[in-house]
Amino acid sequence: MLGIRRISNSRWWHKKKNWLFFAIFLFLVFVRISKGAFYKDFYYFISKPFWPGQFQKEIVLESIDQEYLIKLNLLTKDNIRLRQILSLQESSNNEHISAAVISRKTGGWWRQIILNKGSKDGVEIGNIVIGPGGLLGRVKNTSLFTSSVTLITSPESKLGVWVDRIQINGLLVGLGDDYPSLILYSKDADIKVGDFVSSSPASTLLPPNIPIGIVQSIDETLKSKKTAKISLLAKPHVIDWVQILKVNI
Amino acid sequence: MGTNFESKYLMNKFFTKKLSIISFIFIPIIFLWHPNWLGFLGVQPYWPLFWLLPWAMINGSINGLVFGLFLGLILDSLTLNESFTQIPGLIFCGFFFGRIKSHNDILVGHFRYGLICSFGSFLCGTLYLAQILFRNFSDGNFLMFIPGVKNILAEVFLTGLFAPFICSQLVRMFKFSRRKLW
Numbered sequence: 568m569l570g571i572r573r574i575s576n577s578r579w580w581h582k583k584k585n586w587l588f589f590a591i592f593l594f595l596v597f598v599r600i601s602k603g604a605f606y607k608d609f610y611y612f613i614s615k616p617f618w619p620g621q622f623q624k625e626i627v628l629e630s631i632d633q634e635y636l637i638k639l640n641l642l643t644k645d646n647i648r649l650r651q652i653l654s655l656q657e658s659s660n661n662e663h664i665s666a667a668v669i670s671r672k673t674g675g676w677w678r679q680i681i682l683n684k685g686s687k688d689g690v691e692i693g694n695i696v697i698g699p700g701g702l703l704g705r706v707k708n709t710s711l712f713t714s715s716v717t718l719i720t721s722p723e724s725k726l727g728v729w730v731d732r733i734q735i736n737g738l739l740v741g742l743g744d745d746y747p748s749l750i751l752y753s754k755d756a757d758i759k760v761g762d763f764v765s766s767s768p769a770s771t772l773l774p775p776n777i778p779i780g781i782v783q784s785i786d787e788t789l790k791s792k793k794t795a796k797i798s799l800l801a802k803p804h805v806i807d808w809v810q811i812l813k814v815n816i
Numbered sequence: 817m818g819t820n821f822e823s824k825y826l827m828n829k830f831f832t833k834k835l836s837i838i839s840f841i842f843i844p845i846i847f848l849w850h851p852n853w854l855g856f857l858g859v860q861p862y863w864p865l866f867w868l869l870p871w872a873m874i875n876g877s878i879n880g881l882v883f884g885l886f887l888g889l890i891l892d893s894l895t896l897n898e899s900f901t902q903i904p905g906l907i908f909c910g911f912f913f914g915r916i917k918s919h920n921d922i923l924v925g926h927f928r929y930g931l932i933c934s935f936g937s938f939l940c941g942t943l944y945l946a947q948i949l950f951r952n953f954s955d956g957n958f959l960m961f962i963p964g965v966k967n968i969l970a971e972v973f974l975t976g977l978f979a980p981f982i983c984s985q986l987v988r989m990f991k992f993s994r995r996k997l998w
Binding site: 722742744 | 858960963
């Protein structure tokens with residue numbers, strides 16, 4: 568009887584040590600199947616205090632900014648070179664005149680701003696006025712010391728624009744409110760809310776690729792055209808400083 | 817000393833006599849100033865009516881008509897919309913305001929200024945919108961301009977709101993400048 572008990576005590580599953588090894592084995596199998604997920608998550612928590620700080624983030628962001636700036640300059644140069652090769656219209660890049668807004672009428676029917684630079688400073692009728700965000704309008708009138716700008720929201724303003732995503736030209740008409748209307752003379756145009764609108768390469772009034780606005784809402788399709796409301800990127804009612812761009816179109 | 821006193825007296829007399837004309841000069845300046853904090857939905861009151869109403873009430877329809885034309889000419893030259901003009905509205909208002917006589921009751925008179933200016937502003941705004949619609953009629957885009965009615969309503973509201981304060985002061989000033997100094 569005693570002999571039998573001794574034999575049964577010597578089975579491997581009666582030993583705690585073996586069960587321990589089995590548990591470790593199972594754990595290792597789990598680690599293998601989960602491809603070390605447990606370890607990685609564990610490492611995430613213990614390494615958290617030693618992560619790269621805000622300072623390093625700023626350095627990286629600055630480097631990214633510089634990279635984008637260099638890329639932008641290279642692309643701009645490429646763009647100018649290709650436009651010259653194809654004899655397309657271009658704007659003279661270096662002739663910017665900074666001016667302050669000394670009077671603004673941005674509500675009601677009359678939508679215009681008056682700038683503190685006039686013909687004395689070389690401003691000419693037809694010059695383009697841009698502000699932070701993009702196009703504001705065109706110089707309609709100059710005096711010796713001031714120039715008057717018709718905003719693109721004015722009922723008198725009609726400009727050729729370009730919807731980049733669907734590669735189509737349209738007409739931007741000021742309506743006397745803050746949201747000018749984009750008219751596309753094709754009822755099948757696949758315009759969507761959020762589409763970006765810039766000045767048209769085919770326009771005879773504006774240099775190409777000046778940002779204008781974003782499609783805010785699309786109206787009912789009329790017989791042969793589609794219309795959409797545009798939210799402008801440059802806000803004339805808050806901008807105090809603008810740039811007058813000389814155009815050679 | 818005597819000469820100094822006399823020149824001072826003459827200056828005072830000149831400014832008092834010409835108070836209405838001097839205030840006329842300030843209309844285009846206020847029109848250009850466009851204080852945003854005074855606006856409603858981005859729209860300003862129609863400033864020229866505040867001057868035109870007292871002037872026409874005191875000096876009659878013909879004077880109102882002529883100065884309505886002058887105001888229209890000045891304001892049109894300040895705004896860049898060459899295709900549209902403010903002259904018809906201001907001429908009509910000048911003539912119409914000249915037919916109105918001031919009310920005996922001061923309080924009623926105040927509210928009357930508000931109502932009359934609101935009507936004038938509505939008329940000028942409607943005539944302006946009509947021009948825009950007419951101009952764009954041939955393009956078939958004229959229906960897009962209908963929401964511009966909002967501009968008219970905001971302008972009517974603000975003009976009616978400020979008129980009792982401004983017009984009553986201007987009427988007093990103009991009457992004061994017309995009195996005989998000696």
